[in-house]
Amino acid sequence: MSNHGILKELDQQWKALLQDNASLRIRDAAARLCVSEAELLASQMVVDEPKCLVTRLDGEYRHLMRDLKPLGKLMALTRNDAMVHEKTGVYENITVHGAMGLALGTIDLRMFFNHFVYGFAVAEESRVGVRYSLQFFDATGAAVHKIYATNGTNLKAYDQLVSRYRAGIQTPVLEISAADAENLLTSPEALNLEQLRRDWGALKDVHHFQAMLKQHEISRIPAYKVIGTEYAQPLAAEAFERALTLAAEQQLPIMVFVGNRGMIQIHTGPVESLKRTGPWFNVLDSGFNLHANTEQISHLWLVRKPTVDGLVTSLEMYDNNGQQLALMFGQRDSGKPESEQWRQLLDQLLQQHALESDAQVIAESEQEAV
Numbered sequence: 001m002s003n004h005g006i007l008k009e010l011d012q013q014w015k016a017l018l019q020d021n022a023s024l025r026i027r028d029a030a031a032r033l034c035v036s037e038a039e040l041l042a043s044q045m046v047v048d049e050p051k052c053l054v055t056r057l058d059g060e061y062r063h064l065m066r067d068l069k070p071l072g073k074l075m076a077l078t079r080n081d082a083m084v085h086e087k088t089g090v091y092e093n094i095t096v097h098g099a100m101g102l103a104l105g106t107i108d109l110r111m112f113f114n115h116f117v118y119g120f121a122v123a124e125e126s127r128v129g130v131r132y133s134l135q136f137f138d139a140t141g142a143a144v145h146k147i148y149a150t151n152g153t154n155l156k157a158y159d160q161l162v163s164r165y166r167a168g169i170q171t172p173v174l175e176i177s178a179a180d181a182e183n184l185l186t187s188p189e190a191l192n193l194e195q196l197r198r199d200w201g202a203l204k205d206v207h208h209f210q211a212m213l214k215q216h217e218i219s220r221i222p223a224y225k226v227i228g229t230e231y232a233q234p235l236a237a238e239a240f241e242r243a244l245t246l247a248a249e250q251q252l253p254i255m256v257f258v259g260n261r262g263m264i265q266i267h268t269g270p271v272e273s274l275k276r277t278g279p280w281f282n283v284l285d286s287g288f289n290l291h292a293n294t295e296q297i298s299h300l301w302l303v304r305k306p307t308v309d310g311l312v313t314s315l316e317m318y319d320n321n322g323q324q325l326a327l328m329f330g331q332r333d334s335g336k337p338e339s340e341q342w343r344q345l346l347d348q349l350l351q352q353h354a355l356e357s358d359a360q361v362i363a364e365s366e367q368e369a370v
Contacts, residue, residue: 007043007172014040014051027143036141036176038118045172052124058167061116061136062096065103067161069094073152076107078145078258078265082296082325083317085258085265086289088150106287108266115144115262118174121162132158136262139177144262184322187222196223200231203306221322224301229357231304237297239353240317241281243328246345248274253331254342256290259324268331297325302346310337313346 010033017029030040044050057064068074068091075088089106096102101111115138122133132149149158196216203209213223224232247254248271256267273284283290298320304311315328330342 004046004172007046010035010040010043011047011050014043018051030141036137036174037143038120038137038141038174039176041120041122041135042118042172042174045170052122054172055121055162056167056170056172057119057121057134057162057165059165061119062101062111062113064119064134064161064165065091065101065111066094066096067164068147070154070157071149071161072154072157073150074107075148075150076109076145076265077148078109078260078263079143080258080260080323080325082293082319083258084289084291085256085267085326086291087265087267088287091147108268109145110259110264110266111145112262115139119165121166134162138260138262140179141174141176142179142260144260145265182321182323184219185221186219187226188217191216191218191226193226197227200227201306204308206305206307206312209305219322220316220324221299221301221318224303225357232357233302233350234355234357235300235302235315235349236353236355237294237300237317239300239349240292240297240315240326240328241276241294242353243315243345243349244271244274244281244283246348247271250341250345252339252341252345255327255329255331257327257329258290292326296320302350309335312338313343315346315349 013033014029017024017032026040027037030037033040041052041054042056044052044054045056071091073088073090075086076091077084077086079085087107091103091105091107093104094101096113099112099114101109101113103109103111116136117139118137118141120135122135124131132153132155134147135143136145138144149155196218199212199216203212213220216223224234246252251270253268253270258265267288267290269288271283271285271288275282275284279293279295281292281294296319297317299318299322301316301318303314303316305314312329312332317325317327319325330339330345332338
């Protein structure tokens, strides 16, 4: 069967799924059909009655991101398997350094363009009319970032941008790679724990933390398990919802990071309207939505990192494979210490949701041996 024939058959299978569940999202449909989301989206380029009009984009996506400001207000969406982070604003103050980019504004992003492999402009029918978006996928066909038009979007500028970056060859055929298997839960046999503790304690900037772990060839959760409670303490998964609830009740500004291999998206400010719907705990604020499937939080850690401004403390959520789902901090201005109100909130979480860490068990065993 030709590629076009395979794609048409894929579309028929998608339509069959939608007959049973009209609200089924494309990401979930792709998982059921054992294909990537990018492949399922691209299948619409060859069918006679597509569910959405798909235009393949090409060129330097770094330049495209810098060309978004004239479009006005957009909704940025970044997600992983458990967290969906939606932020509305203007894409501005964007800088690019090689394969990395920053957007510093209401839309606050850390971009890793090596993972922007496929791009599409999409026009799809919705309950409120045609919905326009730009969607980007990595080599495995997983979405790294989506940009949706809003009532405040200049659609003429959107059309001009799509025309500018439209691929010369509108092929639906994608070369999809298998996802790399990562071991994120095992500590290296040759770990020098004392040196790790020294290097951790000598940190001056939270942005140096990942490089320090990489130097020791250790992932985050294995490091947290052995470093000791001075720097890392495990909490029950329920602490994530409780932290958001306390922040809303106390009107405490926080920072919420959600990312994947190609994008990290950040909300800074308060949260107000919270609602649980089944496994999903949601922030439903004007300009910021967060949808968190809390059933997928398998590891939650309170982590302290030294800086020149004092300790900076985060809540860090991970799935059962050790993949990071979200980070949460108290809002903090550069050059200033962490807020006392955020630390008090964390103290409440420790009182209510603390678990015993491996480091504590080891320490207790050593004391008993003495």
